[in-house]
Amino acid sequence: MEAQAQGEEFAVGCMLSIKTTLGEEFQGQVITFDRPSNLLVLQEGVKSGAGPKRNIRLLKANYIKEFSFLGQGEDPLDVNKCFLDLNTLQAREESAIRQAEADAERIGVGVTAEAQSLFDALSKTLPVRWDKTTIVVMNEVRVSSPYLPESVTGGTPAANERVRKVLEFEKKRLQSRNLGQ
Amino acid sequence: MACRKGELREEGKSRSAAAAAAAPLVAVGDALLFTTMCIIGMPVDVHAKDGSVYSGIFHTASVDKDYAIVLKKAKMIKKGNLEANVVNGTLIETLIVQSDDLVQVVAKGVLLPSNGITGYVGGNSIEAAAGYIECLNKDSGVVKPNESRGNKKHKSQTRFAAKRENGFSHADKPTKVLGSSREDHNERLDAMKLVKIEEAHTLPVDGRQGGDGSPEMQSDTHNNPEFQDKGATNEVQGSRLSITTYEAQSAPAVNTLEDTMQQEPKGLSSGSNALEDQGQDRSDEIACTVATATNISIASVPIIDVKSESCLSASSNPFLLVPPKNSGVKKTAKESKLNPGAKIFSPSVSHHIMVTSPAMANGASVPYLPSTYTMAPMATAQEEVDASSFAHSPMPVKFAPFNNVAVGNGGSDAPYVQPIIGQVINRTPQPFRYTGQYQNFQASPAYGHPNVQNVMFGRGPVVCMHPISSDVVQSAAGFSPATARPLLTPHQVHLPKHQGTASAQALQLCMAPPILASGPQPFVMPSSIPIQQPLFPVLRPIAVPAANGFLGTKFA
Structure with a gap:
């Protein structure tokens, strides 16, 4: 690390195996090394042929514990192909944020893992949401802790019965899965 | 591998005269800037100095001298060895990770335009989708x-x-x-x-x-x-x-x-x-x-x-x-x-x-x-x-x-x-x-x-x-x-x-x-x-x- 800090840089296109000071180890190809920020930009998955999608890592060079040289590759960035569409980026971010918000609503706060898995299972067939630690199904049937069929309340008898059955089934399924593991 | 700075510069010139010329003048290199923009809007994991890991949507980065980043909808997915003002499991609307705390940013499933036309095509499709909406509006509006x-x-x-x-x-x-x-x-x-x-x-x-x-x-x-x-x-x-x-x-x-x-x-x-x-x-x-x-x-x-x-x-x-x-x-x-x-x-x-x-x-x-x-x-x-x-x-x-x-x-x-x-x-x-x-x-x-x-x-x-x-x-x-x-x-x-x-x-x-x-x-x-x-x-x-x-x- 000391050597790099003193002016050595990583050559673009190098395939490196890197160990970080946090104990992480990975392999990647150097996209660039940015001197001012001391950031090494790498891409993973070049060799695996996992398609055009890569994992990009921006790693502070001073957190590299050790690395080894695996080979030299082509410069991964072709300047002639470096196009960016700001609208696309904005749209992507907006959709990602929306998705994150939607996902966040699906995560119960302060609930057990079992409750969350029950929630996820119920959500596959019924519209569900969290009301604190209570699962609300179809906006009328409430399943509160400990999420047993007996704890299903509210809703029309048919809906109530339906939720109970699904809950029972999912509980069994989760149990069997756990036993299987 | 490490090599001398001069070598890198030469290599950069061979790659692109523009990039090579601009690199020394800009606080942050073009390639880093480009890479940064490529991961905007992507879900990323950010490793902090204390070992904690935050997951969020890459919103933007500061490229002035220090490279600091801003995450949206971030949450801690791994707690570090230092006390942080972030509670594990809660969703943070906007999280700023200062350069000092930043160790690593990992973006998964990124399409680099240089990897092929696919990235570009993706952009087009998005635009096309937007175009549809516009068309719809037009249709509705246009009598x-x-x-x-x-x-x-x-x-x-x-x-x-x-x-x-x-x-x-x-x-x-x-x-x-x-x-x-x-x-x-x-x-x-x-x-x-x-x-x-x-x-x-x-x-x-x-x-x-x-x-x-x-x-x-x-x-x-x-x-x-x-x-x-x-x-x-x-x-x-x-x-x-x-x-x-x-x-x-x-x-x-x-x-x-x-x-x-x-x-x-x-x-x-x-x-x-x-x-x-x-x-x-x-x-x-x-x-x-x-x-x-x-x-x-x-x-x-x-x-x-x-x-x-x-x-x-x-x-x-x-x-x-x-x-x-x-x-x-x-x-x-x-x-x-x-x-x-x-x-x-x-x-x-x-x-x-x-x-x-x-x-x-x-x-x-x-x-x-x-x-x-x-x-x-x-x-x-x-x-x-x-x-x-x-x-x-x-x-x-x-x-x-x-x-x-x-x-x-x-x-x-x-x-x-x-x-x-x-x-x-x-x-x-x-x-x-x-x-x-x-x-x-x-x-x-x-x-x-x-x-x-x-x-x-x-x-x-x-x-x-x-x-x-x-x-x-x-x-x-x-x-x-x-x-x-x-x-x-x-x-x-x-x-x-x-x-x-x-x-x-x-x-x-x-x-x-x-x-x-x-x-x-x-x-x-x-x-x-x-x-x-x-x-x-x-x-x-x-x-x-x-x-x-x-x-x-x-x-x-």
Whole structure:
């Protein structure tokens, strides 16, 4: 690390195996090394042929514990192909944020893992949401802790019965899965 | 590997003179800047100095000297060995990771443009998607046929979405974005009403005369748009007419009309194009009629379609019932276009009759019906006249139901639309019936193959039917659910087939007849429809009465 800090840089296109000071180890190809920020930009998955999608890592060079040289590759960035569409980026971010918000609503706060898995299972067939630690199904049937069929309340008898059955089934399924593991 | 800085510079020059030249001058290298921008909006994991890991959406980065980043919707997924002001598990709206704390940023599944065109293509697709939305807005907003023409291609693509929107809009009028444009459309439409009406008149006529419908049917995307457009034009015209006549009557009606109007613009653009040529000849005559009630009547068929949509929005029972008729009307128009021979049969006329009958039911005077019947015999040539006669039956409401159906039928898309409508309807008090009817309608077209003859029967039966109709309607309610589903599937399937072959024309024709019959009692028919071919005979007698009855009952 000391050597790099003193002016050595990583050559673009190098395939490196890197160990970080946090104990992480990975392999990647150097996209660039940015001197001012001391950031090494790498891409993973070049060799695996996992398609055009890569994992990009921006790693502070001073957190590299050790690395080894695996080979030299082509410069991964072709300047002639470096196009960016700001609208696309904005749209992507907006959709990602929306998705994150939607996902966040699906995560119960302060609930057990079992409750969350029950929630996820119920959500596959019924519209569900969290009301604190209570699962609300179809906006009328409430399943509160400990999420047993007996704890299903509210809703029309048919809906109530339906939720109970699904809950029972999912509980069994989760149990069997756990036993299987 | 490490190498001397000078070497890197040389390499950079070989890569790109621009990049090499710029790199030393910028606080952060171009490549890093580019990479940073590539991961904007991507979910990333950020490792901090204390070992904690935060997951969030990469929002932006500071590239001035220090490289700090901003995450959106971040949450800690791994706790570090230092106390942080972030609670594990909670969602942080915006998280700033200072350069000092930053160890690593990991973005997974990134498409680097340099890795191929894929990244770029992805961008294009996004833009295209945005374009669709814009097109939709335009369609909804643009009333003028000329503009719509320009957007034809887009329309074909967007129609699906537009239709869906329409269906949704019916359910929730105020919520839709289109709403604002609707008013404008209406105004414009009013202004253009005369012209449009003329066009509409011409359209049906053209279809009958031209007999070029078969090719249209065959090609779903290109041709169908025209089909739909024509149907849409009819609808639009009708809506316009209805709007003019009914504006004062009720706000809800206006809303419905507006909804229909939105849909109409789409169809209008294409339909107007086709119509213009043919329509111009007759436009003069039509224009005169338009001014009067007769004009309205002409539009009545199209109007019906429009109103049907409005009905959906209104979710009123009568409207719902009506929709089937509308589909029938549209179908008839289409059929006429498709089958040149159909003109002779004057299926369109029969359709018109059907429409009129509904109108009658709506409260239109009985006398009108006779006139319509006579008109039917008149055949395609005098369809306009017939229409005018029908127009007398100022049944804006009734027409509206027709509109709904028509919309659904309009394209291959129609099936989709109809289901949506059905759902909307379901919300209403009589969900089952509505759905069943819609479905029936769809199915009915497919079965319709029997052709013009069915239509013909429809005419005769229609007259007789009036008494029967009420009974039929009742029965229809029961039957509708069962029949509807079966019909739907067959209907969809049939359409493609028909399109492919010459038979398509016949099918289309057939479709129309069912519609007529179905208008009110399509459902009743459907029970028989499953049989399909055998159904024809059954359909004919039943359908006609049913329709009349439906209208009468509903309107009553």
